[in-house]
Amino acid sequence: QVQLVESGGGVVQPGRSLRLSCAGSGFTFRNYGMYWVRQVPGKGLEWVALIWHDGTKENYAESVKGRFTISKDDSKNTLYLQMDSLRAEDTAVYYCARDLSYGSHEFWGQGTLVTVSS
Amino acid sequence: QSALTQPPSASGSPGQSVTISCTGTSSDVGDYNYVSWYQQHPGKAPKLMIYEVTKRPSGVPDRFSGSKSANTASLTVSGLQAEDEADYYCSSYAVGNNLVVFGGGTKLTVL
Numbered sequence: 001q002v003q004l005v006e007s008g009g010g011v012v013q014p015g016r017s018l019r020l021s022c023a024g025s026g027f028t029f030r031n032y033g034m035y036w037v038r039q040v041p042g043k044g045l046e047w048v049a050l051i052w053h054d055g056t057k058e059n060y061a062e063s064v065k066g067r068f069t070i071s072k073d074d075s076k077n078t079l080y081l082q083m084d085s086l087r088a089e090d091t092a093v094y095y096c097a098r099d100l101s102y103g104s105h106e107f108w109g110q111g112t113l114v115t116v117s118s
Numbered sequence: 119q120s121a122l123t124q125p126p127s128a129s130g131s132p133g134q135s136v137t138i139s140c141t142g143t144s145s146d147v148g149d150y151n152y153v154s155w156y157q158q159h160p161g162k163a164p165k166l167m168i169y170e171v172t173k174r175p176s177g178v179p180d181r182f183s184g185s186k187s188a189n190t191a192s193l194t195v196s197g198l199q200a201e202d203e204a205d206y207y208c209s210s211y212a213v214g215n216n217l218v219v220f221g222g223g224t225k226l227t228v229l
Contacts, residue, residue, distance in 0.1 A: 035218075037164075045156070045164065045207050047218035059217040095163055102152040103211035103218040104169035111163055 002026040002107045004096050009112030012086055022079040022096030022109055030054070030074040033099035036081045038092035039111075047103075048094070049081065064090075086116045121146065121219035122208055129227040130198045138224045140191040140208030146219050148189035152211035155184060155193045158223075159204045167206075168193060195226070203228040 008020040022034070036048040049070040050059045058070050069082040079096050093113050097105035123141040130136035140147065140155075147153055153171045156164035166175050168184035171191060181196045191210070195202055208221040 044223045045209070045220045047209070047216060047220060050217060062215040100166065100169055100175070102150070102170075103209060104152070104154040104166060105156070105164070105209075106166050106169075106175060108163040108165070 002098065004098065004107055004109035006094065006096055006109040006112040009094065009114045011115045011117060013118050014087060014116055016086055017082070017084045018086060018114060020081040020083070020094055020096075020112060020114070022081075024077045024079065024098070027098070029072070029077040034070075034072060034079045035097045035099060035105055036068075036070060036079075037095045037097055037105065037108075038090075038114075039095070040092045041113075046092070050099070051079070053099070083114070086114075088116050090114065091116045121212070121216065122210060122221035124206075124208060124221035124224045126222070127225045127227065129229055130195075131229045132198050132200065134198050135194060135196045136198060136226065137192050137194045138206055138208075138226070140193070140210075140221050142189050142191070142210055142212075142219070144189060145214055146210040146212035147186065147191050149213060150211045151186070153184065153186055153191040154209045155182075155191075156207045156209070157202075157204045158207065164207065198228050200228050202226060 003025045051070045067085045093111040095111045096109045098107045100106035155168040158164040212219045
């Protein structure tokens with residue numbers, strides 16, 4: 001069965017960096033586009049980034065463009081989110097998700113909490 | 119402020135039907151048949167219920183259905199059950215700065 005497991009969350013000071021990982025299993029990782037979506041606790045969902053299945057293209061939300069980088073390592077079945085210049089407003093649960101079609105997220109991980117605070 | 123507009127709450131009694139709306143613009147909902155709906159129970163990850171406006175992933179009951187007219191998409195839950203009580207989010211593929219936009223969510227209460 002498809003499984004996505006995020007890791008790497010934690011408490012980090014404003015301006016610092018953090019890298020999230022998402023390990024996939026139960027499917028052919030290189031065949032799928034992958035997303036990061038975040039959710040401030042108690043609030044709604046916000047799309048963060050997408051990487052195409054072949055890794056040739058990335059898209060970012062305006063709120064993170066220039067600060068976050070999405071990447072994937074198909075040999076390790078792992079998706080990454082490098083987050084630099086973190087701000088308090090980046091505090092959220094970060095989910096990775098597998099693409100089904102044009103913006104639909106078929107499978108989700110359990111999420112990892114990132115807290116940006118001094 | 120979310121890109122797509124949903125009512126903050128909806129409710130219905132067991133067995134009844136309820137419809138949740140999701141209003142966007144001609145740059146997202148109105149321009150693409152790529153509207154999705156997600157169900158989220160407290161403390162859990164979202165679950166895809168509807169994609170491409172009307173399609174249901176495997177395992178989603180046919181009590182859940184989707185539709186779209188112009189810039190507004192809708193999710194209808196028929197034959198409400200207690201386990202349908204959750205938050206529901208719509209999303210759409212979009213033109214512009216953000217490739218995917220979400221609604222602010224609707225809390226569905228089964229009375």
